[in-house]
Amino acid sequence: MTxxxxxxxxxxxxxxxxxxxxxALPYEKDSELLAPGHPRSIRLHGNVVxxxxxxxxxxxLEIWQADETGAISRETGSLVxxxxxxxxxxxxxxxxxxxxxxxxxNPGPTESGKAPFIAMTVFARGLxxxxxxxxxxxxxxxxxxxxxxxxSLDAERRQTMIAEREADGxxxxxLRLQGGAETVFLSYPRES
Amino acid sequence: MSQPPVGGQQPAxxxxxxxxxxxxxxxxxxxxxxxxxxxxxxxxxxxxxxxPYRSSLLRHxxxxxxxADPETIELWAPAFGQRDxxxxxxxxxxxxxxxxxxxxxVVAGRVLDGDGRxxxxxxxxLWQANAxxxxxxxxxxxxxxxxxxxxxxxxxxTGPNGEYSFTTIKPAPYPWKNHHNAWRPAxxxxxxxxxxxxxxxxxxxxxxxxxxxxxxxxxxxxxxxxARERLVATYDHSITSxxxxxxxxxxxxxxxxxxxxxxxxxxxxxx
Numbered sequence: 036m037t038x039x040x041x042x043x044x045x046x047x048x049x050x051x052x053x054x055x056x057x058x059a060l061p062y063e064k065d066s067e068l069l070a071p072g073h074p075r076s077i078r079l080h081g082n083v084v085x086x087x088x089x090x091x092x093x094x095x096l097e098i099w100q101a102d103e104t105g106a107i108s109r110e111t112g113s114l115v116x117x118x119x120x121x122x123x124x125x126x127x128x129x130x131x132x133x134x135x136x137x138x139x140x141n142p143g144p145t146e147s148g149k150a151p152f153i154a155m156t157v158f159a160r161g162l163x164x165x166x167x168x169x170x171x172x173x174x175x176x177x178x179x180x181x182x183x184x185x186x187s188l189d190a191e192r193r194q195t196m197i198a199e200r201e202a203d204g205x206x207x208x209x210l211r212l213q214g215g216a217e218t219v220f221l222s223y224p225r226e227s
Numbered sequence: 228m229s230q231p232p233v234g235g236q237q238p239a240x241x242x243x244x245x246x247x248x249x250x251x252x253x254x255x256x257x258x259x260x261x262x263x264x265x266x267x268x269x270x271x272x273x274x275x276x277x278x279p280y281r282s283s284l285l286r287h288x289x290x291x292x293x294x295a296d297p298e299t300i301e302l303w304a305p306a307f308g309q310r311d312x313x314x315x316x317x318x319x320x321x322x323x324x325x326x327x328x329x330x331x332x333v334v335a336g337r338v339l340d341g342d343g344r345x346x347x348x349x350x351x352x353l354w355q356a357n358a359x360x361x362x363x364x365x366x367x368x369x370x371x372x373x374x375x376x377x378x379x380x381x382x383x384x385t386g387p388n389g390e391y392s393f394t395t396i397k398p399a400p401y402p403w404k405n406h407h408n409a410w411r412p413a414x415x416x417x418x419x420x421x422x423x424x425x426x427x428x429x430x431x432x433x434x435x436x437x438x439x440x441x442x443x444x445x446x447x448x449x450x451x452x453x454a455r456e457r458l459v460a461t462y463d464h465s466i467t468s469x470x471x472x473x474x475x476x477x478x479x480x481x482x483x484x485x486x487x488x489x490x491x492x493x494x495x496x497x498x
Contacts, residue, residue, distance in 0.1 A: 047481070058378055059379075086284075113305050167295075
């Protein structure tokens with residue numbers, strides 16, 4: 036891979052999502068990438084907390100992921116779900132106690148041997164720009180050990196990006212925006 | 228400046244923060260701006276840690292973002308299209324039985340990536356207060372009237388040149404509880420997707436010449452004056468239409484795609 040070329044234009048600055056997105060961003064079945072109870076479905080859920088460990092009741096999360104085979108959907112229809120098409124995108128506003136729930140599938144690796152993960156963005160009042168993170172599946176420990184991003188983090192930080200598998204098959208992933216166990220948030224090339 | 232800047236002292240948290248005066252806030256904002264100018268290091272995005280915006284105190288990560296080389300899923304973005312958005316959703320003035328009250332405006336522009344390429348067939352979502360400064364939202368208790376003919380929510384899919392156009396009502400400023408007598412400049416929230424998921428962004432568009440800019444700790448989270456002016460639309464008489472609506476132009480630039488240049492690179496190698 037050669038060096039990424041410099042940007043020609045300066046990106047527009049981000050701003051906080053603010054508190055009043057309620058009629059705009061949530062939509063019917065936004066957090067249901069497939070129907071709850073579907074035999075393929077799993078629950079992805081967790082809490083969003085601030086630097087005091089207090090729940091953030093007005094965060095908005097988005098996920099973007101491959102299907103079980105690692106295929107990336109190019110299908111439209113995330114905003115108007117037909118109940119059958121897996122589009123790979125979902126959005127969830129947290130509830131009054133800062134808890135979120137998605138219904139989705141376990142993503143497969145997009146390239147053979149890679150550790151599968153779900154890409155996530157975080158928005159909230161008080162958060163001046165979006166945050167990116169990854170939700171890694173906990174099972175493939177060999178792939179996790181080989182993952183270049185995880186390898187570049189110390190053990191404690193690495194753990195904040197790996198979901199916990201619960202007894203019923205759910206994935207549990209908590210977000211801590213600040214503090215000791217602060218979730219690892221990501222920057223990418225070509226942001227400026 | 229009627230009060231000295233606070234320099235290093237941690238401001239009080241909500242709700243006590245609502246007692247702070249605008250002079251105190253303006254002092255904090257100016258102090259950070261002076262420190263930024265003296266440091267001489269360009270910042271083009273908002274600071275996550277910006278104490279004058281009190282709600283950010285416990286919600287900003289304290290560790291620097293960790294560099295990631297984007298993997299396959301991050302090099303693609305969800306696909307949206309006509310199945311998702313009806314063309315009439317770009318007109319916020321026709322969603323109810325009657326005409327909304329206020330100044331009818333058209334906001335139009337293009338979505339580009341950091342290489343100047345148009346972002347085609349992608350989703351734009353928008354939301355805003357009404358002409359009285361009130362949001363259709365259960366937590367907005369500002370005692371200004373709701374407009375039964377205005378929800379303040381729109382969507383569009385960008386065209387082949389990355390273009391978009393919304394017809395709406397000019398929003399008004401509104402008070403909030405960051406400090407005593409705090410008012411937000413009039414703005415429209417925009418939500419954008421690119422060709423790569425790493426380009427996802429949400430921001431706010433402002434109107435030219437707003438006297439509240441210098442006083443607003445959210446606008447000022449972008450400490451570079453030139454960078455924050457990128458959020459201000461331009462009045463554009465070519466968008467204004469005869470006896471109908473005034474027009475504003477606002478182009479949005481996303482970060483650079485990491486997929487397109489790598490694809491170009493791979494093609495060059497094949498040649």
